[in-house]
Amino acid sequence: MAQLVVTPERFPIRGSFTIARGSKSEAAVVLVELHEDGLVGRGECVPYARYGESVEDVAAALTALAAPVAAGMGREKLSSLLPPGAARNAIDCAFWDLEAKRTGTPAYELAGLPAPQPAITAFTISLDTPEAMAEAARASGHELLKLKLGTDGDPERIAAVRAATPGTRLIVDANEGWTAANLASNLAACADAGIELVEQPLPAAEDALLAYTARPVPVCADESAHGLDSLPQLVGRYDALNIKLDKTGGLTEALALARAARAAGLDIMVGCMVATSLAMAPAMLLAPLARFVDLDGPLLLARDREPSLRYEGSVVYPPEPALWG
Numbered sequence: 001m002a003q004l005v006v007t008p009e010r011f012p013i014r015g016s017f018t019i020a021r022g023s024k025s026e027a028a029v030v031l032v033e034l035h036e037d038g039l040v041g042r043g044e045c046v047p048y049a050r051y052g053e054s055v056e057d058v059a060a061a062l063t064a065l066a067a068p069v070a071a072g073m074g075r076e077k078l079s080s081l082l083p084p085g086a087a088r089n090a091i092d093c094a095f096w097d098l099e100a101k102r103t104g105t106p107a108y109e110l111a112g113l114p115a116p117q118p119a120i121t122a123f124t125i126s127l128d129t130p131e132a133m134a135e136a137a138r139a140s141g142h143e144l145l146k147l148k149l150g151t152d153g154d155p156e157r158i159a160a161v162r163a164a165t166p167g168t169r170l171i172v173d174a175n176e177g178w179t180a181a182n183l184a185s186n187l188a189a190c191a192d193a194g195i196e197l198v199e200q201p202l203p204a205a206e207d208a209l210l211a212y213t214a215r216p217v218p219v220c221a222d223e224s225a226h227g228l229d230s231l232p233q234l235v236g237r238y239d240a241l242n243i244k245l246d247k248t249g250g251l252t253e254a255l256a257l258a259r260a261a262r263a264a265g266l267d268i269m270v271g272c273m274v275a276t277s278l279a280m281a282p283a284m285l286l287a288p289l290a291r292f293v294d295l296d297g298p299l300l301l302a303r304d305r306e307p308s309l310r311y312e313g314s315v316v317y318p319p320e321p322a323l324w325g
């Protein structure tokens, strides 16, 4: 029977990171370890205030599972005990890792997935002035950039980055910062600049408008997409959804959501919060199902876990078993 250990941790961000909702200077994560017969399964999550989560509440919800876990409770019970969200993510991924270690079978095989392959990840450019974003984009040298937008002057930011990086693939993320009044003009600016995807333009509560708006660039749900239950209301409004394990409550529901979304004709982005390689590793298993991979969390950190995922230029490599899975 496994012993559950829950540890809140902080990892400093290199400089700071700004989106439409505010700035961050550190990643606040919760680590879950499941110790059994000398083996340790691990998972990591990022509680997000936007979804009503805090480090304290998530750690408490996980600690409350110590007794049932010690009594033999397994991964299959989690969806009846925790909502889709950060707490379930950390323990779900820890169960997958423990099972992989106990059976000697890689997690991708346990999940019925192909072996994950190296993938091009997006690299995020923090929200700033048009000049500063253009310079950060040019200096990054990455093949696929995700521009954080969501405030006045976004067409100028888009135009400045496009002029500075003519050959670079671009996606943008408004983090709910656009409005009914500027949606059409901002989407037109994206189309003019050859932007490949626009993530969460409107506040989640205003999604209905998207069904009646021309979408000259594919539009991807992020803050509107959570677990499987959220899928029906995205169809007809969005062209893609950003699957993050912190929103689905781990790999188990992420897989079900990815398969259901593809069956409904939606493209998939596999995304992340600002977190370490341990949080990215299970998400790498979804990369073969995804049109866009956005697993750059560790690239923004001043310090990562050891061992970490391997990043070379724009390419992220599948995890080694010593990290996860």
Ligand SMILES: CC(C)C[C@H](N)C(=O)N[C@@H](CCOc1cc(O)cc2c1C(=O)N[C@@H]2C)C(=O)O
Pocket (backbone or CB within 6 Å): 017, 019, 021, 022, 024, 027, 028, 046, 047, 048, 049, 124, 146, 173, 175, 222, 242, 271, 272, 273, 274, 275, 294, 295, 296, 297, 298, 300
């Ligand atoms: C390193 C990147 C930020 C990761 C990824 N490319 C990305 O864009 N992810 C999210 C951004 C969410 O990040 C936030 C926003 C926020 O207001 C507060 C936090 C975080 C986070 O990761 N940790 C704290 C809680 C996206 O919108 O797609």
Ligand SMILES: [Mg+2]
Pocket (backbone or CB within 6 Å): 173, 175, 199, 200, 222, 223, 242
């Ligand atoms: Mg987003």
